[in-house]
Amino acid sequence: MRASLAELPPPPAQSQSGGPPPVEALLDLAGQCLDSGRLKEAENLLDQILWVAPDAAQALNLKGILLFRTNRNEAAAALMERAVELAPRAVAFQRNLCPIYERIGRYDDALRVGRQVLAADRFDLQTLHNVALVHYRRLELDESIAFARRALDIDPSLPGPHLQLAEALLLKGEFAEGWDEYEWRFRTGGGTLPLPANDRPQWNGAALAGKTLLLVADQGYGDCIQFCRYISWARERCADLVVAADRILHPLIGQVCPDARLVERWDGCPPFAAYCPLSGLPRLHRTELATIPAPVSYLKADPERVAMWRARLDQLSPPNARRVGIVWAGRPTHNNDANRSVGLAFFHDLAALERVVLISLQKDAGQAAIGGYFGRAPLLNLGAAIAGFADTAAVIETLDLVVTVDTAVAHLAGAMGKPVWIILPYAPDWRWLLDRHDSPWYPTARLFRQPRPGNWDTVARRIADRLSSMLD
Numbered sequence: 001m002r003a004s005l006a007e008l009p010p011p012p013a014q015s016q017s018g019g020p021p022p023v024e025a026l027l028d029l030a031g032q033c034l035d036s037g038r039l040k041e042a043e044n045l046l047d048q049i050l051w052v053a054p055d056a057a058q059a060l061n062l063k064g065i066l067l068f069r070t071n072r073n074e075a076a077a078a079l080m081e082r083a084v085e086l087a088p089r090a091v092a093f094q095r096n097l098c099p100i101y102e103r104i105g106r107y108d109d110a111l112r113v114g115r116q117v118l119a120a121d122r123f124d125l126q127t128l129h130n131v132a133l134v135h136y137r138r139l140e141l142d143e144s145i146a147f148a149r150r151a152l153d154i155d156p157s158l159p160g161p162h163l164q165l166a167e168a169l170l171l172k173g174e175f176a177e178g179w180d181e182y183e184w185r186f187r188t189g190g191g192t193l194p195l196p197a198n199d200r201p202q203w204n205g206a207a208l209a210g211k212t213l214l215l216v217a218d219q220g221y222g223d224c225i226q227f228c229r230y231i232s233w234a235r236e237r238c239a240d241l242v243v244a245a246d247r248i249l250h251p252l253i254g255q256v257c258p259d260a261r262l263v264e265r266w267d268g269c270p271p272f273a274a275y276c277p278l279s280g281l282p283r284l285h286r287t288e289l290a291t292i293p294a295p296v297s298y299l300k301a302d303p304e305r306v307a308m309w310r311a312r313l314d315q316l317s318p319p320n321a322r323r324v325g326i327v328w329a330g331r332p333t334h335n336n337d338a339n340r341s342v343g344l345a346f347f348h349d350l351a352a353l354e355r356v357v358l359i360s361l362q363k364d365a366g367q368a369a370i371g372g373y374f375g376r377a378p379l380l381n382l383g384a385a386i387a388g389f390a391d392t393a394a395v396i397e398t399l400d401l402v403v404t405v406d407t408a409v410a411h412l413a414g415a416m417g418k419p420v421w422i423i424l425p426y427a428p429d430w431r432w433l434l435d436r437h438d439s440p441w442y443p444t445a446r447l448f449r450q451p452r453p454g455n456w457d458t459v460a461r462r463i464a465d466r467l468s469s470m471l472d
């Protein structure tokens with residue numbers, strides 16, 4: 001939803017009176033600032049314009065775009081609605097309103113304005129992509145796929161619709177085409193290349209006798225934990241394996257392939273013949289639902305750390321209480337965090353159970369919610385004391401259960417073969433598939449899905465009821 005200078009009116013001649021520049025000139029400058037990422041300057045200019053001309057539709061449109069980019073989505077929707085009301089024939093304003101409605105969960109409204117745009121221009125690629133995403137959020141996957149394909153019929157080079165198509169196909173379990181489409185993920189505006197520019201080819205899965213293969217731990221920590229199971233498969237095809245990953249992942253990756261060399265800086269990489277991101281290995285493996293490499297556990301906690309954390313929790317926990325690790329928020333910058341994070345209050349019903357102690361595995365800003373906790377069950381906040389995944393794994397090993405939103409903790413507990421209940425939004429990430437309570441990726445995981453968008457209360461009660469029945 002990037003503002004384009006082509007949508008802005010041309011700048012007028014400079015004022016001859018020496019007075020303040022006209023609104024049109026300020027609009028042009030604000031658009032330039034917005035396009036170049038100078039958001040604070042753009043916001044100051046737009047606020048000046050709207051102070052003197054509160055009904056300037058283009059200023060409202062640009063301010064809506066800016067608010068959307070800075071995750072002030074409800075305010076963005078209100079400004080953009082006002083812009084559409086003032087300029088109902090401005091198709092660009094409706095086009096920009098569609099993804100804002102999607103972000104705040106107003107899917108019916110998003111489809112309504114999307115259809116209005118497509119009625120005016122059925123070749124509007126941005127809106128075809130946006131509507132495909134809205135249908136995904138509503139789990140109308142055939143419709144999502146159809147709109148993504150419509151966009152690609154017009155322009156096959158567009159990364160966004162390819163990635164949207166990939167996620168819908170993978171969520172349906174149609175892995176063969178899904179993995180191929182998933183290769184477009186690095187070409188999207190939000191995607192990043194897995195490594196700096198180089199002249200080495202991406203690995204095609206063939207044996208590399210006497211040559212070095214570089215694997216790159218790309219994407220989020222959860223993805224890396226999920227896909228590191230394929231490293232041993234790659235090792236069978238290449239004797240000399242190097243894995244580039246954040247240092248925090250080294251204790252985990254070292255377990256699945258102890259003889260692989262681990263590096264954390266690009267300048268520490270040796271010369272290599274080919275490379276592959278970890279998230280590209282399922283495609284080379286030709287993974288189908290029935291062939292997912294899913295041993296009950298492929299990661300373990302360090303015994304010394306486990307002993308240390310067990311002793312600490314024995315001192316802090318009530319005797320004979322079930323220890324339940326909880327995580328209620330993911331990374332705020334994740335593009336679907338508004339749907340997947342639940343807040344600490346989600347665990348109110350769980351906290352009301354007897355003989356339960358809650359162990360917070362929450363990290364970062366989400367920990368602030370603990371100050372407002374007044375549940376019946378004790379809540380132990382370990383977040384600040386957990387230094388990395390080695391500590392997290394050790395704590396998980398001491399717990400009876402982990403209940404978490406879709407974060408790296410879910411993947412780590414699953415990879416360790418520990419009981420983990422994963423809280424999922426109505427339209428989950430593709431890896432959790434559809435209409436099932438188990439996961440072929442993690443045999444010890446149980447999935448708790450929203451029955452409809454925004455309905456977390458039902459999920460919270462189901463989790464509390466199930467744990468209560470296990471305690472009886």
